Every structure is written in structure tokens, then in C-alpha cells.
Amino acid sequence: MTTTLTKPSPAAEPKRARRSKSARAGGTMHAGPIAYTILVLFSIGSLFPLVWTAIAASRNNNRLAETPPPFWFGGNLFHNLDVAWNEANLGQAFLNTTIVAGISAVTIVVLSTIAGFAFAKLRFRGRNILMLTVIGTMMVPPQLSIIPLYMMVAKLNWADQLQAVIFPSLVSAFGVFFMRQYLIQALPDELIEAARVDGASSWRVVWHIVFPAARPAMAVLGMLMFVQAWNDFLWPFLVLTQTGNPTVQVALAGLGRGYTPDQSLIMAGALLGTLPLLLVFAIFGKQIVGGIMQGAVKG
Numbered sequence: 001m002t003t004t005l006t007k008p009s010p011a012a013e014p015k016r017a018r019r020s021k022s023a024r025a026g027g028t029m030h031a032g033p034i035a036y037t038i039l040v041l042f043s044i045g046s047l048f049p050l051v052w053t054a055i056a057a058s059r060n061n062n063r064l065a066e067t068p069p070p071f072w073f074g075g076n077l078f079h080n081l082d083v084a085w086n087e088a089n090l091g092q093a094f095l096n097t098t099i100v101a102g103i104s105a106v107t108i109v110v111l112s113t114i115a116g117f118a119f120a121k122l123r124f125r126g127r128n129i130l131m132l133t134v135i136g137t138m139m140v141p142p143q144l145s146i147i148p149l150y151m152m153v154a155k156l157n158w159a160d161q162l163q164a165v166i167f168p169s170l171v172s173a174f175g176v177f178f179m180r181q182y183l184i185q186a187l188p189d190e191l192i193e194a195a196r197v198d199g200a201s202s203w204r205v206v207w208h209i210v211f212p213a214a215r216p217a218m219a220v221l222g223m224l225m226f227v228q229a230w231n232d233f234l235w236p237f238l239v240l241t242q243t244g245n246p247t248v249q250v251a252l253a254g255l256g257r258g259y260t261p262d263q264s265l266i267m268a269g270a271l272l273g274t275l276p277l278l279l280v281f282a283i284f285g286k287q288i289v290g291g292i293m294q295g296a297v298k299g
Contacts, residue, residue, distance in 0.1 A: 050274065057081065057268035064263050080268035084255055088269055089242070093251035094276065100162055100236075100247060101229035104169040109222045111171055116179025117210045121192060131180070137173045146238065153239055160244040165236050169229060175221055182217040183210070223284070227277060248273045 058077035059070050084090065118124075119131050149168055158164040187210065195205050211218070233249040240246055242254040255262075255269045 053267050053271050053274070056264055057271050059264050061260070061262050061264050076264065077268075080264050081272060084265055084269040084272060087265070088251040088255050089246065090248065090251055090269070090272055093246045093248045096162055096245050097230055097247040097249075098276075100165050100169075101226045103166050104229040105222045105226040107170045108172045108175045108225045109218050112175030112179045112221060113183075113210065113214050113218055114206060115176045116181075116183050116214075117187070117206060119176065119180045120183040121187060121189065131177075134173045134176050138177070143234075146235065149235070150238060159239060160241050162240075162245055164239040165232075165247065168235065169232075172225065175225065178221055179214060179217060183214055186217070187213045219284075223281075226280070230277060 054077070055070060055073055056064055057080050058074040060074070060076055063070055063074065119127060119134075145168075153159060153164045191209060191213075192205060195209055200208070231249065232247070233253075236247045236250050237253060240250050242250055252266070252269045252273055255266050
């Protein structure tokens with residue numbers, strides 16, 4: 001007599017065991033009410049400065065000086081935005097900042113990827129010392145370079161010209177370090193060796209192997225560098241003028257001046273200067289987050 005052993009159906013398993021098994025197999029995990037509450041609180045805290053900027057931009061200076069301050073929108077938003085746009089010459093400032101931030105971001109991403117590949121995968125004498133030198137430059141305060149940079153700009157007659165802002169920002173030690181750390185894990189040595197066996201040159205390896213493998217990190221680095229260049233204030237303020245070739249931050253520095261600064265006008269300008277960054281992230285945010293996750297899986 002033979003007995004047949006039947007495997008118990010999944011329905012007979014305890015719910016907790018099925019949940020853990022689903023989680024281990026890559027199933028969807030749902031957050032609890034505490035996690036959602038924490039996320040909502042953090043979201044409100046993150047959005048509050050932007051909402052308050054919009055509220056202040058929709059009021060007048062007298063209302064903002066009252067106690068308690070307003071906590072809802074007024075009727076002067078579009079008027080203040082129009083005044084800020086024309087008074088600060090933000091049309092020219094947006095164009096200049098887009099040029100500066102775009103060129104800086106693209107150049108930093110390309111050069112950092114090439115340098116990061118060299119430090120991560122190539123073997124050459126003095127590699128570690130050079131990498132330590134690059135990291136060491138990140139510890140030097142940027143304010144120490146202002147005087148020699150300004151002297152160079154004055155000798156080249158670049159005052160109030162965009163190249164005075166673009167050229168000092170074409171390379172980034174952080175970008176080199178960031179791409180090096182990413183390519184160490186994301187780019188297998190076997191892939192490079194196979195390309196070498198097929199007769200690929202170094203530039204062909206970079207173009208056909210390194211750039212595709214580093215695309216997620218390049219997207220993240222490009223966004224970070226674009227935002228940094230867009231928000232840069234100190235150096236552009238020193239070499240550019242508000243009536244010549246201002247960037248957004250330089251143009252906003254001249255808003256609301258007077259014996260009593262017009263806070264509503266300043267907030268309106270700050271809101272205009274923030275909207276392009278929000279638009280860029282709204283359009284490319286999904287691709288950037290997806291690139292981060294793709295890079296995490298590859299690593």
C-alpha cells in the first residue's frame with residue numbers, strides 16, 4: 001500500500017508566513033499608518049517654505065509687517081510677479097542663468113565621467129596620490145579662491161561677462177569622486193577587457209561602454225550641478241552687474257531696495273527664481289529617480 005503525500009496549498013499557510021515569503025520574493029510591501037503619517041508631516045514641512053513664499057508674494061509690505069502674519073493668499077500675486085519680472089530684468093537673467101548652468105552641468109558631467117573612469121578602472125603611476133589631491137581640493141573653502149580668480153578675470157577683461165562665471169565652474173572635484181565611486185561597482189572589469197580584446201580604443205570604450213553604464217549617475221550629477229550653478233550667488237555677484245549680464249540670483253539681489261525693503265516684492269522674485277527648478281524636477285524627476293534605482297540594482 002502506497003500513500004501519496006500532497007503538498008499543502010498556499011491558502012493553508014499562515015498569513016504572516018505568506019507576507020514574509022512575498023516580501024522575500026520581491027512582492028509589494030505596504031507601509032503602515034505610522035509610516036504614512038511621518039511621510040505626510042515631512043512633506044508638509046518641506047513644502048511650507050515654498051507655500052509661505054507664495055503667500056508673502058501675494059500680499060503687500062504693510063500686511064507682512066502685521067502680527068500675526070498672513071497664512072493665506074492675497075490678491076497681489078500677479079501684480080507683484082509682474083513688477084519683480086520687469087524691475088529685476090528677469091528675462092535676461094533667466095537666459096543667462098540657463099546658459100551658465102547648462103554649460104557647467106554638461107561639462108562637469110562629461111569630464112567627471114571620463115576622470116572617474118580613469119581613477120576607477122585604469123592603472124597608472126600616481127593614481128592614488130592624484131585622487132587624494134582631488135579629494136583634498138574639496139576641503140579648501142571656496143572663498144579662498146575669490147581673490148586670485150578675480151585678478152585673473154580683471155586681467156582677461158571678462159568683467160560683467162558670462163565666461164567669467166562659466167570657466168571657473170567647468171570642473172568639479174565632487175563630480176570626479178562621485179563618478180569614480182559609482183563606476184567602481186557599476187562597470188565590470190570583464191566588460192572593459194572584452195572591448196580591449198575586440199580592438200576598441202580608449203575613447204571608444206568610454207563612448208560605447210562607460211557612458212551607457214554611467215548614465216544613471218550622470219543624470220543625478222547633472223541635476224545636482226545644474227541646481228548648484230542656478231543657485232550660485234557669491235561669485236556671480238562679484239563679477240556681474242545687475243544692469244549688464246546678471247544671473248537670476250544677482251538680479252534678485254537688487255529687488256525691494258530702499259529705506260524699507262519691500263518684502264512682498266522680494267518674495268515674488270524668489271518665487272519666480274524657484275519655479276524653473278521645480279519645473280525641471282517635475283519633468284525629469286521620474287527619470288532621475290529611476291536612474292538612481294537602476295544604478296542601485298546594477299551595483
